[in-house]
Amino acid sequence: MKKILLISLIMSLNVMAESDQFNPAFLQQLKVLRDQALDSQLAYEITESLTTEVGARLAGSPGDAKAVAWAQAKFKELGFDRVMTEPVPLKRWTRGQETARILSPFPHNLAITALGRTHPTPDEGITAEVVHFATLADLQAADKSEVAGKITFISERMVRSQDGSGYGKAVAGRGLTAQVTAAKGGVAAIIRSIGTDNNRTPHTGGARYDKDIPSVPAGAISNPDADLLVNMLKRNKPVTLQLKLTSHWDGDYTSQNVIGDMLGSEKPDEYIVIGCHLDSWDLGTGALDDAAGCGITMAAAKLIHDTIGPLKRTIRVVLWANEEYGISGAIAYHEAHKNELKQHILGGESDLGADKIYALGTRVAESALPTVDTMMSLLKPLDIEYAGNQGSSGADLIPMRRAGMAVFGLKQDASSYFDYHHTANDTLDKINPESMAQNVAAWIVVTALAAEADHDFGFGLSEE
Amino acid sequence: MKKILLISLIMSLNVMAESDQFNPAFLQQLKVLRDQALDSQLAYEITESLTTEVGARLAGSPGDAKAVAWAQAKFKELGFDRVMTEPVPLKRWTRGQETARILSPFPHNLAITALGRTHPTPDEGITAEVVHFATLADLQAADKSEVAGKITFISERMVRSQDGSGYGKAVAGRGLTAQVTAAKGGVAAIIRSIGTDNNRTPHTGGARYDKDIPSVPAGAISNPDADLLVNMLKRNKPVTLQLKLTSHWDGDYTSQNVIGDMLGSEKPDEYIVIGCHLDSWDLGTGALDDAAGCGITMAAAKLIHDTIGPLKRTIRVVLWANEEYGISGAIAYHEAHKNELKQHILGGESDLGADKIYALGTRVAESALPTVDTMMSLLKPLDIEYAGNQGSSGADLIPMRRAGMAVFGLKQDASSYFDYHHTANDTLDKINPESMAQNVAAWIVVTALAAEADHDFGFGLSEE
Numbered sequence: 051m052k053k054i055l056l057i058s059l060i061m062s063l064n065v066m067a068e069s070d071q072f073n074p075a076f077l078q079q080l081k082v083l084r085d086q087a088l089d090s091q092l093a094y095e096i097t098e099s100l101t102t103e104v105g106a107r108l109a110g111s112p113g114d115a116k117a118v119a120w121a122q123a124k125f126k127e128l129g130f131d132r133v134m135t136e137p138v139p140l141k142r143w144t145r146g147q148e149t150a151r152i153l154s155p156f157p158h159n160l161a162i163t164a165l166g167r168t169h170p171t172p173d174e175g176i177t178a179e180v181v182h183f184a185t186l187a188d189l190q191a192a193d194k195s196e197v198a199g200k201i202t203f204i205s206e207r208m209v210r211s212q213d214g215s216g217y218g219k220a221v222a223g224r225g226l227t228a229q230v231t232a233a234k235g236g237v238a239a240i241i242r243s244i245g246t247d248n249n250r251t252p253h254t255g256g257a258r259y260d261k262d263i264p265s266v267p268a269g270a271i272s273n274p275d276a277d278l279l280v281n282m283l284k285r286n287k288p289v290t291l292q293l294k295l296t297s298h299w300d301g302d303y304t305s306q307n308v309i310g311d312m313l314g315s316e317k318p319d320e321y322i323v324i325g326c327h328l329d330s331w332d333l334g335t336g337a338l339d340d341a342a343g344c345g346i347t348m349a350a351a352k353l354i355h356d357t358i359g360p361l362k363r364t365i366r367v368v369l370w371a372n373e374e375y376g377i378s379g380a381i382a383y384h385e386a387h388k389n390e391l392k393q394h395i396l397g398g399e400s401d402l403g404a405d406k407i408y409a410l411g412t413r414v415a416e417s418a419l420p421t422v423d424t425m426m427s428l429l430k431p432l433d434i435e436y437a438g439n440q441g442s443s444g445a446d447l448i449p450m451r452r453a454g455m456a457v458f459g460l461k462q463d464a465s466s467y468f469d470y471h472h473t474a475n476d477t478l479d480k481i482n483p484e485s486m487a488q489n490v491a492a493w494i495v496v497t498a499l500a501a502e503a504d505h506d507f508g509f510g511l512s513e514e
Numbered sequence: 515m516k517k518i519l520l521i522s523l524i525m526s527l528n529v530m531a532e533s534d535q536f537n538p539a540f541l542q543q544l545k546v547l548r549d550q551a552l553d554s555q556l557a558y559e560i561t562e563s564l565t566t567e568v569g570a571r572l573a574g575s576p577g578d579a580k581a582v583a584w585a586q587a588k589f590k591e592l593g594f595d596r597v598m599t600e601p602v603p604l605k606r607w608t609r610g611q612e613t614a615r616i617l618s619p620f621p622h623n624l625a626i627t628a629l630g631r632t633h634p635t636p637d638e639g640i641t642a643e644v645v646h647f648a649t650l651a652d653l654q655a656a657d658k659s660e661v662a663g664k665i666t667f668i669s670e671r672m673v674r675s676q677d678g679s680g681y682g683k684a685v686a687g688r689g690l691t692a693q694v695t696a697a698k699g700g701v702a703a704i705i706r707s708i709g710t711d712n713n714r715t716p717h718t719g720g721a722r723y724d725k726d727i728p729s730v731p732a733g734a735i736s737n738p739d740a741d742l743l744v745n746m747l748k749r750n751k752p753v754t755l756q757l758k759l760t761s762h763w764d765g766d767y768t769s770q771n772v773i774g775d776m777l778g779s780e781k782p783d784e785y786i787v788i789g790c791h792l793d794s795w796d797l798g799t800g801a802l803d804d805a806a807g808c809g810i811t812m813a814a815a816k817l818i819h820d821t822i823g824p825l826k827r828t829i830r831v832v833l834w835a836n837e838e839y840g841i842s843g844a845i846a847y848h849e850a851h852k853n854e855l856k857q858h859i860l861g862g863e864s865d866l867g868a869d870k871i872y873a874l875g876t877r878v879a880e881s882a883l884p885t886v887d888t889m890m891s892l893l894k895p896l897d898i899e900y901a902g903n904q905g906s907s908g909a910d911l912i913p914m915r916r917a918g919m920a921v922f923g924l925k926q927d928a929s930s931y932f933d934y935h936h937t938a939n940d941t942l943d944k945i946n947p948e949s950m951a952q953n954v955a956a957w958i959v960v961t962a963l964a965a966e967a968d969h970d971f972g973f974g975l976s977e978e
Contacts, residue, residue: 477738
């Protein structure tokens with residue numbers, strides 16, 4: 051089945067230049083708009099606005115409500131036809147104090163940040179000896195006697211790559227260290243930050259949480275601090291660490307998904323769903339993660355609307371709530387719209403910064419591949435290759451994708467993304483406006499062709 | 515006079531390949547050692563030891579005394595012939611809390627650090643409107659009515675360059691903003707960090723201090739925060755900042771210069787003075803500034819001693835106390851040795867990180883230039899050029915240079931140095947061991963030739 055798909059794909063790519071289902075005048079307008087978008091500052095301006103006027107916006111924090119208000123106002127200012135909010139219930143997690151001090155043999159303050167959803171230390175902290183494991187697997191393999199009463203430390207380094215795949219490999223440590231440490235009788239856990247930088251700006255991020263699984267306070271130390279700690283441990287003297295991480299669960303909160311629709315002219319109840327997540331971690335201003343995605347997709351919809359006008363289907367831009375510690379917005383949207391999922395024709399999320407897009411991946415029905423060919427013929431001038439039909443999507447599309455929705459992914463160069471991701475350093479200056487404009491051009495192409503296509507993109511596609 | 519010097523210099527460089535004052539066997543040994551040094555890890559190991567086992571060591575802090583103990587032990591471990599300490603009285607400055615929060619129009623926490631030697635805010639902080647100036651000159655030109663009651667903000671950017679010259683241009687703002695702000699009735703001062711990075715790690719550094727000149731609390735915000743603040747100010751709404759900088763003068767303290775001598779075989783009372791400053795700012799581990807300089811010069815003296823043996827003159831490695839906020843060690847040494855200054859034949863300090871050396875500058879008598887030619891013939895294989903005889907020296911040699919001592923400077927590539935200088939990010943991982951080894955090779959060449967030369971290098975040379 052896969053092989054047949056591949057052969058049919060190669061044939062269709064070779065045979066077809068551009069699909070003839072689309073009006074040539076529309077395709078010409080789209081090409082002109084694509085090229086104009088390369089000179090547009092709109093995405094950057096939206097991103098500058100969100101990061102400057104709202105800044106950090108952790109779900110449940112004061113910045114959350116400000117971001118929701120900002121998003122509604124911005125959609126209206128941009129002339130979206132319909133602006134809505136939908137409630138997103140969540141359990142609020144709030145960062146507290148976070149300090150880590152090596153008491154002996156060589157006193158030193160480590161730059162640390164708590165991992166999302168982990169347990170707090172007592173206010174006076176936890177003081178214990180550090181036990182070092184190179185990887186999560188080493189910790190998992192350790193005898194309880196090695197871990198009991200100690201603070202575990204995993205020093206695995208994330209590897210840099212264009213597709214960001216080093217993240218997936220290293221991030222298991224972040225997800226599981228607190229629970230694995232607890233299971234072995236450890237009292238707290240620290241990890242080397244899941245990031246590729248050498249800055250004293252530790253990387254936060256969610257740890258797995260289940261109220262029925264024991265866990266311990268857990269934090270990430272900056273990469274230079276991890277190097278230092280490894281060097282100290284090499285001296286074979288006990289290293290004693292005092293850890294204060296007073297983050298905690300902080301009651302119920304209702305955030306909002308904010309939705310802007312550019313209504314379709316023929317099928318207003320069919321949606322091409324694009325967007326970003328509106329929340330950010332609390333350490334930086336969430337410029338790359340994910341104000342950039344909001345700027346890119348809001349700008350794409352706005353520029354299509356203003357330059358080409360309404361397309362057949364509705365272009366729906368969803369700014370998802372609380373992606374960071376629970377994809378709460380994605381879960382709430384899926385629940386609220388589960389009776390109309392098939393009206394969600396194709397979806398994609400921009401959530402990997404603002405560097406140039408190098409590939410399009412799709413997960414659509416074979417019957418829709420000719421339109422993907424058309425997308426590719428318009429994307430190739432932007433230096434974008436096709437990455438196949440086993441593509442994924444952003445985290446916020448997971449519930450709907452699993453329920454069957456067709457998705458696409460415009461893959462951004464993530465080489466430097468994980469230098470800044472989930473740190474205080476995630477700020478506007480990390481965005482290159484020119485690269486960002488290339489993103490907008492690509493989102494315009496895919497979104498407009500999907501919205502104008504006469505066919506759907508399939509439903510109920512199997513997950514690999 | 516200058517022109518004559520230059521012509522004589524060019525002639526001597528053209529005519530002479532290597533001086534014949536030196537024993538050919540010695541020169542051969544020196545070349546072999548130079549090349550061996552490129553493979554030596556000793557400087558890196560010393561630097562790793564100081565940054566790991568002591569870490570931050572602001573003058574007067576607990577790290578200061580630990581660093582002094584470390585230095586004595588390390589000199590002894592390395593086999594220096596004579597290890598001494600000399601007292602350095604200083605007025606202690608201690609960093610306190612440091613926070614800066616924009617209260618309106620868009621709440622945001624700025625990453626800030628106090629400038630050294632500035633006044634404290636009250637414990638509850640200072641809250642006032644921000645008034646923005648592009649440069650120190652603009653602040654100096656401002657009317658008092660613009661500044662009175664406000665927090666001034668200078669947003670000048672430091673420019674990156676190989677020779678670090680952008681630092682000298684931008685640093686006047688750090689030195690003077692507190693006093694200029696006070697003179698115009700301002701209540702506090704903040705500046706964009708004097709640094710070339712885009713990290714949320716603000717750059718500290720000394721501000722000018724005179725107990726008789728009014729001043730105000732002053733801090734540097736990180737460069738991304740400066741960008742954000744500029745963007746907020748562009749919206750033409752008053753920006754209100756709450757500033758807490760509780761750093762303060764903290765009484766008298768006696769630190770130590772730590773001196774390691776490799777004694778000369780013929781003229782043990784004549785010194786070639788090399789070294790680094792032992793203190794660091796308190797934010798990082800002072801790896802580049804200036805553990806690296808300690809590693810480089812201690813290793814150079816040690817490798818000369820172990821490989822070639824004693825030279826005619828004593829090689830004196832001085833680890834200077836409190837360079838950062840007062841060159842207290844330099845002042846104390848000059849005072850203690852002022853009756854034997856002429857025994858200080860030539861001096862240099864390594865204090866600009868650990869990247870490759872690209873040039874040698876000197877400030878020596880014309881009669882010593884043939885030996886400089888010999889130095890250059892041995893430095894050229896290390897890709898080091900001659901930068902002329904109007905060279906400078908490290909900050910700790912200023913008092914003795916002004917009193918007449920001949921000096922040299924081995925100029926390091928400073929292109930990335932000011933990304934990390936005076937920040938929490940000044941840590942060991944910023945050092946490339948291979949570049950550092952090239953430094954050691956160059957210091958070996960200059961130090962050994964100066965120690966073995968039959969002549970002095972002049973005294974009482976005029977300052978430009």
